[in-house]
Amino acid sequence: MKTVVTAKLKLNTTPEQFKALRTTQLAYRDSLNYVSQYAFAHGKMSNAVRLQDATYEEIRLRFHLPSQMACSVPRQVGASYKTLWTKVKNNAVHRKEGKTKKRYKGLDKAPTFISPTLTYQYKKDYTFKKEQQVSILTLEGRVIVPYTGYNKHVALIQRGAEIGASKLWYDKPKKQFYLLVSLAIEMADPTPETHKQVVGVDVGMRYLAVTATMQGDCTFHSGKQIVPKANHSARLRKRLQKKGTRSATRRLVAISGRERRLKQNTNHVVSKRIVLQHPQSLIGLEHLTDIRERTKRRKGKNAKQRKANRTFSKWSFAELHSMIAYKALLHRSMAIKVDANSTSQACPKCGHTCKENRPNKGLLFVCQNCQYTLHADLVGARNIAMRTLLIRQDWRGTGLLSVRAFCVGR
Incomplete structure (x- = not known):
C-alpha cells in the first residue's frame, strides 16, 4: 500500500533562471487557453488523445514548448473538460430528482486557465541532482537550481522515494518559485x-x-x-467587490491569500x-x-x-x-x-x-x-x-x- 505526500521545495533562482521559469510558465498557460478554446469549438472535447493529435504541432510552433510539455497541455485540458462534463451530468440528475433548480453553467463557455502553474514529468522535464539541486526544463533549455525544503521531505527524495509529477508554482506576492513534488511512500497493508x-x-x-x-x-x-x-474577511470582501476599483481588486487578492x-x-x-x-x-x-x-x-x-x-x-x-x-x-x-x-x-x-x-x-x-x-x-x-x-x-x-x-x- 502506498500513500502520496507533496514536498514543497523552495527554488533559489538567479535573475536569469527566474526570468526563464516565468517565461515558461506564461507560455504554458497561454497554450492551455488555446487548447481550451479549440476543445470548446469542437464539441467541448474531453478526449486527451484527440486533442493532442489536433493541437500538438500548433503548440510547438506558436508557444515553443518542449515536446513533453506540449503533450501535458492536452492531457490537462482534457481532464478539466471531463470534470466539467461530470458536473453537468450530476447536475442534470439532481434537477430531475428535484434536489436543485439551478443549471450548471460550467460549460457555457470555454474554461479559462488563469493560474500559470505548470506540470513537469519526472525524468522528462525535471530530475534531481546531488547537493540538493534540481534540473528543470525551460523554453531556453535546462537550468540547474538549488532548492531547500522540509528536512523529512528532502530526506525522502535523497533516499530514493518514488517520485512522480511535480508542479512549478509561483508565489506572486513573495516573487518566489516553489516546486511541488509528489512522493509515493510505501506503507504496510492495513488489517x-x-x-x-x-x-x-x-x-x-x-x-x-x-x-x-x-x-x-x-x-x-x-x-x-x-x-x-x-466572517470578517467575508464582510470585507463583499464591500470591496461592490467598490470594484483597481485598488479594491488588489486588496481582494491579498485578502483571499x-x-x-x-x-x-x-x-x-x-x-x-x-x-x-x-x-x-x-x-x-x-x-x-x-x-x-x-x-x-x-x-x-x-x-x-x-x-x-x-x-x-x-x-x-x-x-x-x-x-x-x-x-x-x-x-x-x-x-x-x-x-x-x-x-x-x-x-x-x-x-x-x-x-x-x-x-x-x-x-x-x-x-x-x-x-x-x-x-x-x-x-x-x-x-x-x-x-x-x-x-x-x-x-x-x-x-x-x-x-x-x-x-x-x-
Missing part, C-alpha cells in the same frame, strides 16, 4: 488487528471537529478563534491533533460529497437562506478530511468514509431519528423517544463512530473493507 480503536469525526462551524471513541472519550476542536476572522492560509493552517493543526490523539485507529469521516445539493438549505431565495448557504460554504471540510486521511496513514491509522445521513438527528441510545430531536436546530440533542440528552455535535461523532465500528466488524469477518478507504494515494 483489522492493526486498527483496534474506532474514532468518529463530526465537522461543523461552531466546532471545526468533534471526535468520539467507543470508550466514551471525546474531544472538541473549537472554531471560536478562527471562524470570526473568516490570507484567508486561504488561515484555513489551511487551522486544518493542519486540527488534523494533526486528531491523528496524534488516536494512533492505530480506524477513523470514520462523513461522506459529504454533494452535501449542498442533498440538503434543503439551498431551497428559498430569502436573506436567511442565502446567509445559511454562505455560512456552510465558508470552511473547507474536504481539505480537513484529506489532511486527516494522509496524516492517519503516516501514523499507522486509516480514515474511511461513512454515510452522513441524519448523524446529528439519530439517537445513539435507542436509534430514534427525527428533526425534533434537535430543538430549534441548536446544540442540544433531546431524543423525543427516550429523552436521551447530549451535545448535538457529540451525538453526530458518536453515530459516525458506531457506523465505523460496523464497517470494522464486517472487515474483520469477511477480510474485505466494504467501503472505499478515503486514503491519499490508495
Whole structure:
C-alpha cells in the first residue's frame, strides 16, 4: 500500500533562471487557453488523445514548448473538460430528482486557465541532482537550481522515494518559485488487528471537529478563534467587490491569500491533533460529497437562506478530511468514509431519528423517544463512530473493507 505526500521545495533562482521559469510558465498557460478554446469549438472535447493529435504541432510552433510539455497541455485540458462534463451530468440528475433548480453553467463557455502553474514529468522535464539541486526544463533549455525544503521531505527524495509529477508554482506576492513534488511512500497493508480503536469525526462551524471513541472519550476542536476572522474577511470582501476599483481588486487578492492560509493552517493543526490523539485507529469521516445539493438549505431565495448557504460554504471540510486521511496513514491509522445521513438527528441510545430531536436546530440533542440528552455535535461523532465500528466488524469477518478507504494515494 502506498500513500502520496507533496514536498514543497523552495527554488533559489538567479535573475536569469527566474526570468526563464516565468517565461515558461506564461507560455504554458497561454497554450492551455488555446487548447481550451479549440476543445470548446469542437464539441467541448474531453478526449486527451484527440486533442493532442489536433493541437500538438500548433503548440510547438506558436508557444515553443518542449515536446513533453506540449503533450501535458492536452492531457490537462482534457481532464478539466471531463470534470466539467461530470458536473453537468450530476447536475442534470439532481434537477430531475428535484434536489436543485439551478443549471450548471460550467460549460457555457470555454474554461479559462488563469493560474500559470505548470506540470513537469519526472525524468522528462525535471530530475534531481546531488547537493540538493534540481534540473528543470525551460523554453531556453535546462537550468540547474538549488532548492531547500522540509528536512523529512528532502530526506525522502535523497533516499530514493518514488517520485512522480511535480508542479512549478509561483508565489506572486513573495516573487518566489516553489516546486511541488509528489512522493509515493510505501506503507504496510492495513488489517483489522492493526486498527483496534474506532474514532468518529463530526465537522461543523461552531466546532471545526468533534471526535468520539467507543470508550466514551471525546474531544472538541473549537472554531471560536478562527471562524470570526473568516466572517470578517467575508464582510470585507463583499464591500470591496461592490467598490470594484483597481485598488479594491488588489486588496481582494491579498485578502483571499490570507484567508486561504488561515484555513489551511487551522486544518493542519486540527488534523494533526486528531491523528496524534488516536494512533492505530480506524477513523470514520462523513461522506459529504454533494452535501449542498442533498440538503434543503439551498431551497428559498430569502436573506436567511442565502446567509445559511454562505455560512456552510465558508470552511473547507474536504481539505480537513484529506489532511486527516494522509496524516492517519503516516501514523499507522486509516480514515474511511461513512454515510452522513441524519448523524446529528439519530439517537445513539435507542436509534430514534427525527428533526425534533434537535430543538430549534441548536446544540442540544433531546431524543423525543427516550429523552436521551447530549451535545448535538457529540451525538453526530458518536453515530459516525458506531457506523465505523460496523464497517470494522464486517472487515474483520469477511477480510474485505466494504467501503472505499478515503486514503491519499490508495
